[in-house]
Structure formats: structure tokens, C-alpha cells
Amino acid sequence: MTHPEQSGLWPENLTVVDGVWRLGGVPLTELAEQFGTPSYLLDVPGLRARAARYRAAFTEAFAPAPAEVYYAGKAFLSIAVARWMHAEGLRIDTASGGELATALAAGVPGADIGLHGNNKSDAEIDQALQVGVGRIVIDSLDEIDRVQALAVARGVRAPVMVRVTTGVHAGGHEFIATAHEDQKFGLSLASGAAAEALARIEASDHLDLLGLHSHIGSQILDPAGFAAAARALLGLRAEHAERSGTLLAELDLGGGYGIAYLPGQHEVDITTLARSLARTCTEECARLGTPMPAFSFEPGRAIIGPSMLTLYRVGTVKPVPVSAELTRWYVSVDGGMSDNIRPALYDAEYHAALVRPSDAGPVQARVVGKHCESGDIVVHQVQLPGDVRTGDLLAVPATGAYGRSMASQYNLLPRPGVVAVGDGAPREIVRRETVADILALDLG
Ligand code: LLP
Numbered sequence: 001m002t003h004p005e006q007s008g009l010w011p012e013n014l015t016v017v018d019g020v021w022r023l024g025g026v027p028l029t030e031l032a033e034q035f036g037t038p039s040y041l042l043d044v045p046g047l048r049a050r051a052a053r054y055r056a057a058f059t060e061a062f063a064p065a066p067a068e069v070y071y072a073g074k075a076f077l078s079i080a081v082a083r084w085m086h087a088e089g090l091r092i093d094t095a096s097g098g099e100l101a102t103a104l105a106a107g108v109p110g111a112d113i114g115l116h117g118n119n120k121s122d123a124e125i126d127q128a129l130q131v132g133v134g135r136i137v138i139d140s141l142d143e144i145d146r147v148q149a150l151a152v153a154r155g156v157r158a159p160v161m162v163r164v165t166t167g168v169h170a171g172g173h174e175f176i177a178t179a180h181e182d183q184k185f186g187l188s189l190a191s192g193a194a195a196e197a198l199a200r201i202e203a204s205d206h207l208d209l210l211g212l213h214s215h216i217g218s219q220i221l222d223p224a225g226f227a228a229a230a231r232a233l234l235g236l237r238a239e240h241a242e243r244s245g246t247l248l249a250e251l252d253l254g255g256g257y258g259i260a261y262l263p264g265q266h267e268v269d270i271t272t273l274a275r276s277l278a279r280t281c282t283e284e285c286a287r288l289g290t291p292m293p294a295f296s297f298e299p300g301r302a303i304i305g306p307s308m309l310t311l312y313r314v315g316t317v318k319p320v321p322v323s324a325e326l327t328r329w330y331v332s333v334d335g336g337m338s339d340n341i342r343p344a345l346y347d348a349e350y351h352a353a354l355v356r357p358s359d360a361g362p363v364q365a366r367v368v369g370k371h372c373e374s375g376d377i378v379v380h381q382v383q384l385p386g387d388v389r390t391g392d393l394l395a396v397p398a399t400g401a402y403g404r405s406m407a408s409q410y411n412l413l414p415r416p417g418v419v420a421v422g423d424g425a426p427r428e429i430v431r432r433e434t435v436a437d438i439l440a441l442d443l444g
Contacts (some may be wrong), residue, residue: 011043019357072300216252308400336369
């Protein structure tokens with residue numbers, strides 16, 4: 001029997017049989033023993049299957065128009081993950097020199113890598129040109145001049161796209177919505193900045209204008225925003241063709257596909273979404289009298305998020321009387337906001353489950369970390385068996401995206417490792433830090 005709450009919430013190869021929790025057939029108790037806690041556990045076959053499903057959904061829905069999927073490395077990137085993504089036919093979307101270097105270290109060819117960023121350094125742009133990245137996504141007018149100058153210096157042509165602020169507001173928390181007007185990303189469609197960027201790029205003989213880009217936000221469950229952004233980009237493409245006589249070859253519609261974080265929630269059905277988006281684009285192109293462009297997409301969270309869980313060890317358990325009716329059980333784990341900042345930063349909700357059988361009745365619990373802040377909360381509210389106690393293992397699902405990638409060493413806690421399961425023997429693909437690592441950075 002697989003886990004009763006299975007719905008895209010837990011990794012695909014997680015099973016619970018007779019109260020024994022296994023990932024890829026390996027008991028979680030053994031993984032805790034071998035690799036320690038907290039650890040991020042990655043279901044490798046599950047991850048690869050998700051990547052393949054996303055790729056298939058977009059390529060099948062948009063055919064005969066070509067469609068590529070770039071895995072958004074900001075959600076979580078390591079050499080092994082970049083390799084698996086590339087082996088599944090995905091390209092890699094990077095947002096810094098560090099992410100670019102990691103994709104390259106995985107053996108991903110420059111041509112299969114994209115570089116993003118609202119404030120790329122000259123060194124990052126130059127590195128991208130040196131390795132021949134497939135695209136640099138232009139995010140401001142002054143960046144055009146910088147890319148051009150660096151391309152001239154290297155004697156190469158730079159392939160670029162323009163990130164367009166479409167005005168579409170979508171996504172979860174305000175901090176993760178990215179295409180409304182008053183924020184730092186992209187070039188505004190409404191103000192004419194996007195059109196100006198296109199004209200400037202076309203006037204350069206060292207820049208190749210590939211097309212237009214839009215990313216409207218993250219953790220989006222309603223497909224309407226993607227359709228609105230696609231129509232806006234197709235409209236701009238048609239206008240640009242009229243003005244300049246050039247029909248841009250490609251549209252990148254970004255990432256942002258939402259996943260389940262709690263039992264009962266459902267992730268975006270990507271096959272349905274891709275089909276409906278393809279229909280929208282086909283109809284809009286017909287209305288505008290332009291042929292379909294090539295498409296690309298940049299999912300991060302939806303691929304890595306549900307493929308990982310965090311395994312914690314329970315420490316202190318403290319019943320706190322809240323009212324006459326409610327005692328809240330504060331269940332402390334051996335990590336917290338340093339390995340998952342999302343609850344504190346975005347009010348993100350998570351689920352937790354006890355990794356052993358229990359017949360005890362449920363109590364109202366709050367899973368908290370070990371940091372010196374009352375906002376150090378992993379799960380605001382969850383029912384746990386009343387016999388939860390020190391030494392228990394607790395599993396928190398859907399922590400693969402923006403968990404390890406946003407982890408910190410707050411309170412000088414070493415960051416947890418990432419353990420890959422299901423690809424040969426379980427092994428760390430990102431090593432757990434030690435206090436010695438922290439001290440090694442401290443120059444005294
Ligand atoms: N493409 C671009 C240009 C992006 O800015 C992002 C995310 C993605 C793709 C991938 O989006 P995804 O498919 O993962 O939603 N730290 C926040 C999320 C920030 C997303 C930033 N950009 C969080 O933990 O919710």
C-alpha cells in the first residue's frame with residue numbers, strides 16, 4: 001500500500017506498508033541512521049519521471065510547433081540533478097554564475113543553458129558568452145549595451161531574449177509574483193520599454209534576437225494567467241513584425257506551475273494546462289495572422305518540489321495551553337527556518353507525518369525548529385499522534401523546491417545534505433555541512 005495521502009504530495013516512490021516508511025524500498029529509519037538528520041531525501045526515479053512528464057506534456061501539446069523545457073535551477077540545482085534533467089531531455093535555466101557553473105560542471109553544453117537575472121555581473125555575462133549559452137535573457141535597457149560590449153570584446157554574437165513585463169499578476173505570495181508593473185523584473189509592455197529593447201537589440205550587429213520571455217510568478221494553480229501572458233507576448237510579437245518586418249522565432253512562457261503542499265491539495269495537471277495553452281496560442285496566432293513561434297518553458301518547483309521530503313528528528317515536545325479547549329503541542333525538530341525559510345518568508349504551509357505506526361489519538365501540533373526566533377516554524381498546524389516523542393522521525397513532504405536552495409547557516413547551523421535515493425545505493429549528492437565547514441570560512 002502506498003501512502004494514503006499520495007496525490008503528488010509525497011515522492012512517487014515513497015511507500016508506507018505496515019507502518020514502515022520506505023523511499024525507493026529503503027526504510028527511512030535506515031536513511032536517518034546512515035545520513036543523519038535533518039536530511040533532504042530525493043526520489044531520483046520520481047524526479048526523472050516528473051521531468052519526462054513535463055517535457056512530454058509540452059512537446060505533445062504544442063506539436064508541430066517545437067517546445068523545449070528548461071529546468072529552473074533556482075528551485076534546486078546540483079551537478080547530479082543537472083545531469084538527470086539533461087538526460088531526460090531538459091535544458092537548464094540558470095540565474096547566476098554559480099548555477100551556470102553547476103550546469104556546466106554536470107557536462108550540460110552551453111547551448112542547452114539559459115542565463116537569467118535582473119542584475120547580471122559583467123563576469124557572469126562574459127562567462128555565458130565564453131561557453132556559448134543558448135540564450136541570455138535581457139532584463140533591462142542598460143544590460144543591452146553591456147552584453148553588446150562584452151560580445152564585441154569576445155568577437156561573438158550574443159543570442160538574447162527580452163523579458164517582458166506583461167502586467168499579468170499571478171501566483172501565491174506577493175514576493176513570488178513577478179510580472180505586475182511595480183517590481184524589479186523585466187521590461188514593461190505598457191510603457192513601451194519592451195518595444196524599445198527590441199528595437200535597440202535589432203540595431204546591434206552583435207546581438208541575435210531570439211524572442212520574447214515572460215515569467216508571471218510562482219506556485220500558480222489557475223491557468224488563466226499563463227494564457228493572458230501568452231496572448232500579450234504574441235500580440236507584441238505581431239506588432240514588432242509589423243514595425244520591423246522581423247517575426248521573432250521563439251516565446252518563452254516561464255515557469256510557475258503550482259504543486260500540492262497539503263493533503264487534499266492538487267498540483268497543476270500539466271497535460272491539461274499545456275493543451276489549453278497550446279490551443280490559446282494557436283487561436284491567437286490565427287487571429288493575428290502570424291505563424292506559431294517555437295516555445296519554451298521553465299518549470300522548477302513542479303519538477304523538484306514533490307520529489308523531495310525533509311527528514312527531521314524530534315527533540316523537545318512541549319504542550320502549551322492556548323485556551324480552555326486547546327493545548328498546542330510544540331514539536332521541535334533538529335532544523336527549522338535555516339533549512340526551510342518558506343513558512344517564515346511567504347507564510348507557506350506544509351504538512352508533517354510521524355514516521356512510525358501509532359494508535360494514539362491526534363493532538364494539535366505545531367512543528368518548530370531549533371532557532372532563536374518564535375517565527376521559526378516548519379508546519380503551523382498539523383495533527384500528529386498524541387504519543388509523538390523525543391527521538392521520533394518526522395517527514396515533511398514537498399520541500400524539494402526552494403528548500404535547500406534557500407537554506408542558510410542561521411545560528412551557525414550546518415546546512416543539511418541532499419540524499420539521492422533510487423539511483424543505485426542511496427548517496428549524498430550534496431554533502432551535509434559540518435561545524436568545521438563553518439569555521440573554515442571564518443578567517444578569525
Ligand atoms: N523562470 C524564471 C524567470 C523565474 O524567475 C522562476 C522563478 C522560474 C522560471 C521557476 O519558477 P517555478 O516553476 O519554480 O515556480 N523562492 C520562491 C519562489 C521564487 C521563484 C522565482 N522565480 C518560493 O520559495 O516560493
